[in-house]
Amino acid sequence: MIIYGDTLSKQRFEQETGWIIKPEGACKNDTCIPLPFDENTTEYPVTALAAAMNLPLVSAPEMNASALGHDSLGSNALKSAKAPDFALPDLNGTLHRLSDYLGQKVILYAWAPY
């Protein structure tokens, strides 16, 4: 996840990582990680969030940006065979979500023009 600036909104964090913020912290599957923020906080300092959740974080001050990983370092292998519901655009910019194709078998085919 690319983040510009020093903070990340709670909404975006939940939407893009699958972690859900509850009173006990950030929760995913059967794991909850306490956060050092007030329950009403809506903008999380990225560095503190990454540290609390042991998420990989790399910063590029030259761009005023950071890249934040989605899952804690040291997390277990796949806990579910459920395919992550990503969203990517086509040539026209129309976003397609994998979940748009539920009800069909999907062959996801990765290629490159190089």
Add this chain to the structure above:
Amino acid sequence: MWRVLRDELHASGVELITVGLDNLGVEGCRAAIETAQPSHPALIDTHHVMARCFGVVNIPQSIWIDEAGMIVRPVTSAPPPPIDAPDAAPPDLTALPERMLNIMGEAMQIESDPDTYHAALKDWVLNGADSVYALTPEAVMARSSAPSQDRALGHVHFELASEAVVQGKKQLAVSHFQAAHRLVPDSWTYRRQAWSLEAVEAAGPFARFWQGPHPERPEEWPYAGDWLTDIRREGPTNYYQPWED
């Protein structure tokens, strides 16, 4: 080729979703997509989400997902469908630069097994969960492995490098590509993406396939490896992981 297969299988409740992994986004993928004239969704992945989500480390690779959104076959080398066509005349390679000839020589030694892959694919399409090639969720999870700290950091470096490319910050991108290559050493896509951005115009239509030092300015090459050096070191027969029942 894939479009023909897709149209054949679509009536059986299958959708093919192609995902072009390229930091150059629409600009990089448009020509190939428009040439293919797909009847299926052709998506563009500028930040290589496929690597983080599914473990794509080379192309072409595929993931099979059932009607309920469950992975039944995790990331696997996916050779193009075998085509039943008369042998075409060999292309005229005499005008190619020597490096491209060497690359093609190595590429011809790369092993793949389209017959096995596509027989398994069709079996799954026809038989669904009853196919021996449709793995159970437990088997899918058993084939996954916990990401190392290095690997997790490598993905993040690559994502940042991709964003730097999108933002036109080439030198910044290079430093993060270098880190990603060190931390995720088995990813050909991470390496080839970075190398392809050092296009050598003298190679004409193969500019992005050169993936190595510029012939006139080799000292400017910023990466530890390049396509030819790496394939020779790792062996072309090891380029793709073999099919695993």
